[in-house]
Amino acid sequence: MLIIGERINSTRPRIEEAIKARNAAHILKEASAQLRAGADYIDINCAVTTGDELQDMDWIISVLQSEIPEINICIDSPNYRAIEKALTVYKGKGKIFINSITGEEPRIAKILPMAVKYKTKLIALTMDEKGMPNSAAERVEIAKKIVEHVKKGGFNTEDLYFDALIRPVATEPGQALEFLRAIPAIKGLGNVKTICGLSNVSFGLPHRGTVNAAFLSMAAAAGLDAAILDPTDRHISSAMAASAVLLNEDQYCAGYIKAFRDKRLI
Amino acid sequence: MLIIGERINSTRPRIEEAIKARNAAHILKEASAQLRAGADYIDINCAVTTGDELQDMDWIISVLQSEIPEINICIDSPNYRAIEKALTVYKGKGKIFINSITGEEPRIAKILPMAVKYKTKLIALTMDEKGMPNSAAERVEIAKKIVEHVKKGGFNTEDLYFDALIRPVATEPGQALEFLRAIPAIKGLGNVKTICGLSNVSFGLPHRGTVNAAFLSMAAAAGLDAAILDPTDRHISSAMAASAVLLNEDQYCAGYIKAFRDKRLI
Numbered sequence: 001m002l003i004i005g006e007r008i009n010s011t012r013p014r015i016e017e018a019i020k021a022r023n024a025a026h027i028l029k030e031a032s033a034q035l036r037a038g039a040d041y042i043d044i045n046c047a048v049t050t051g052d053e054l055q056d057m058d059w060i061i062s063v064l065q066s067e068i069p070e071i072n073i074c075i076d077s078p079n080y081r082a083i084e085k086a087l088t089v090y091k092g093k094g095k096i097f098i099n100s101i102t103g104e105e106p107r108i109a110k111i112l113p114m115a116v117k118y119k120t121k122l123i124a125l126t127m128d129e130k131g132m133p134n135s136a137a138e139r140v141e142i143a144k145k146i147v148e149h150v151k152k153g154g155f156n157t158e159d160l161y162f163d164a165l166i167r168p169v170a171t172e173p174g175q176a177l178e179f180l181r182a183i184p185a186i187k188g189l190g191n192v193k194t195i196c197g198l199s200n201v202s203f204g205l206p207h208r209g210t211v212n213a214a215f216l217s218m219a220a221a222a223g224l225d226a227a228i229l230d231p232t233d234r235h236i237s238s239a240m241a242a243s244a245v246l247l248n249e250d251q252y253c254a255g256y257i258k259a260f261r262d263k264r265l266i
Numbered sequence: 267m268l269i270i271g272e273r274i275n276s277t278r279p280r281i282e283e284a285i286k287a288r289n290a291a292h293i294l295k296e297a298s299a300q301l302r303a304g305a306d307y308i309d310i311n312c313a314v315t316t317g318d319e320l321q322d323m324d325w326i327i328s329v330l331q332s333e334i335p336e337i338n339i340c341i342d343s344p345n346y347r348a349i350e351k352a353l354t355v356y357k358g359k360g361k362i363f364i365n366s367i368t369g370e371e372p373r374i375a376k377i378l379p380m381a382v383k384y385k386t387k388l389i390a391l392t393m394d395e396k397g398m399p400n401s402a403a404e405r406v407e408i409a410k411k412i413v414e415h416v417k418k419g420g421f422n423t424e425d426l427y428f429d430a431l432i433r434p435v436a437t438e439p440g441q442a443l444e445f446l447r448a449i450p451a452i453k454g455l456g457n458v459k460t461i462c463g464l465s466n467v468s469f470g471l472p473h474r475g476t477v478n479a480a481f482l483s484m485a486a487a488a489g490l491d492a493a494i495l496d497p498t499d500r501h502i503s504s505a506m507a508a509s510a511v512l513l514n515e516d517q518y519c520a521g522y523i524k525a526f527r528d529k530r531l532i
Contacts, residue, residue: 169511169512169514169519170511170519173511173514173517173519174514176511176512176513176514177512177513177514180487201512205511205519205522205523206523206526207526207531210504210507210508210531210532211508211511211512211522213479213480213483213504213508214479214480214483214504214505214508214509214512215483215508215512217479217480217481217483217484218483218484218486218487218509218512220484221446221484221487221488222487238476238479238480239480241476242476242477242479242480242481243480243484245435245436245439245442245471245477246435246442246443246467246477246480246481246484247442247443248435248439248440248442248443251439253435253436253439253471256471256477257471257472260472260473265473265476266476266532
């Protein structure tokens with residue numbers, strides 16, 4: 001499973017503070033910790049600050065690529081201008097995710113050409129102008145519509161990752177099951193992948209790591225290709241390592257044994 | 267998910283010792299701890315002692331039912347005479363599992379009539395005279411054969427629980443996936459259920475609880491109906507509680523929140 005580390009997000013107070021203070025050391029520390037814990041990409045979200053998102057995005061990417069030139073990044077913004085800024089600033093040798101489009105045509109029209117031009121991977125949320133779907137079948141319908149759009153736009157669907165939008169089980173108890181059912185159904189559309197923002201599932205519950213870990217294991221077994229999560233969290237790294245072993249994606253259990261030795265198992 | 271507590275097993279040195287010393291308090295303590303942690307049935311396995319299995323079985327069941335008359339038991343023996351002994355000794359008000367038959371006809375012929383007579387539930391291992399199957403498809407073939415046999419014998423397949431035999435991933439890395447695929451395939455045979463002896467999956471790995479927990483979550487999501495496990499293990503109880511929430515089997519998350527308050531979450 002491909003891992004996108006979620007920690008550089010300005011909704012976290014320490015990150016907002018670091019962005020405002022232009023504290024490069026803290027941003028680099030967060031990126032390095034996630035890479036060491038197994039992140040393949042580093043998500044960058046600076047949408048929620050009192051500052052200027054475009055300038056903040058420019059600064060964070062500049063900081064990261066100056067120290068870690070091979071870094072893979074995930075540009076995470078509701079603002080297509082911030083995404084555009086990030087794409088022009090990034091000069092690293094790594095790969096890029098854009099996070100995200102939805103089924104809404106104006107947003108696809110703005111973002112898809114950038115994804116094609118910069119050869120990025122692309123996350124598509126299975127929601128549209130009508131809002132968030134409830135059933136697995138509705139999620140698949142929206143995904144189908146998005147597949148048609150991106151194909152027309154010349155985007156390779158191999159690089160399209162559908163996020164079927166997990167919602168908190170504490171308030172919507174049937175939604176985790178619908179999400180799990182949606183994974184194989186969306187992958188059945190053809191040459192597309194699936195992704196998930198993990199931690200939302202446990203919102204409102206105590207001891208959230210336990211629920212996040214169980215859900216990650218379930219989603220991995222259902223065929224999830226990628227996840228946006230905090231790989232430094234030991235509940236998460238435990239589920240990552242154990243799932244890889246169980247799904248025969250960890251030859252000789254080497255990754256699991258390393259996680260054990262590095263004390264990343266809970 | 268229906269839980270069978272596995273701790274009263276004479277392969278565990280403390281249990282063997284308690285059986286030999288006729289230490290009723292220890293046996294009762296093990297049963298009570300498992301019931302408090304959510305066990306629906308208590309497995310009784312005294313096959314591996316230097317003593318007399320039939321006498322030991324008689325003693326354990328007598329001890330349990332004298333203090334816990336409503337106890338549900340799972341009679342676990344390779345010896346049909348020990349199973350017969352247990353069925354005649356048990357006078358409790360609870361329900362009974364027999365563990366187990368296989369696809370081998372002589373064993374079915376001996377045990378099935380007892381299961382019918384005493385109206386027990388019955389565990390069937392998906393193996394036969396040819397040994398243990400490798401693929402999900404081979405497991406389903408054996409299950410199909412067993413279904414035909416037990417139907418002919420007048421047994422209600424609703425009470426038939428197939429154990430598709432999980433093997434250690436450390437030495438057989440593809441087997442967990444085959445097991446997971448076998449669950450829905452076996453349930454597709456009709457009105458039958460699935461069960462699993464959990465801990466075997468992690469044999470040979472360090473920090474086994476992490477692997478057991480991830481596998482239990484995966485199997486629960488695949489539709490597993492029952493499991494033989496140690497519910498007092500916090501890795502296991504965490505996966506049990508989180509899986510119930512995620513699969514919408516825990517109204518208002520009440521069981522999960524109770525597990526949290528009782529400090530049964532890791």
